[in-house]
Amino acid sequence: MAPILWKDDDEPEPGDLIEIFRTGYKHWALYVGRGYIVHVAPPCELAQPSASSLMSVVCENAVIRKDLLWEVAGGDHYRVNNKLDSKYRPLPVNKIVREAERQVGREVPYSLATRNCEHFVTDLRYGCPESQQGSSALSLQVREAVGAGVAAAAVIIGVLSVIGYITSRNRQDRNKQ
Secondary structure, eight states: OOOEEEEETTTOOOTTTTEEEEEEEEEEEEEETTTEEEEEOOOTTTTTOOOHHHHHHOOEEEEEEEEEHHHHHTSSEEEEOOOOTTTTTTOOHHHHHHHHHHHOOEEEEOOOOOOOOOHHHHHHHHHHOSSTTOOSSSOHHHHHEEEEEEHHHHHHHHHHHHHHHHHHHHHHHHOOO
């Protein structure tokens, strides 16, 4: 399936912010031209299409990557979203793209709440790291991801408890014989 670009099917321009709609969260990237984006991705997530945002909760570092937009988006919807243009004046395009390219390959600290992919790209475009996904009061998306992680951990603990109980009962039964 070909990627869908919302916003009247306009092609992104170098320096544009790209919002990729994942299940349960959004991944942000910066368009640098010729179909490529620069983005920050935790190694445990790899920013693959439909990658789990749960893994982002536990990652402390991320890698700045340059990838083809269509490969990162996969079948997920995406759009140009320079949402802070009315709040901040974008830096000159050549400076945005040059700085993005310079960052590729670096490993950087990562926090879903305070240093995520949206912070990274808004800092490149505006010189100001800002994220609606990572405010000091965790966003709904972050809370849902954390809640799902806690629920998954509870299930695992429950399964391990049942296995432990069954193993213990089997040992007791063998010792009685």
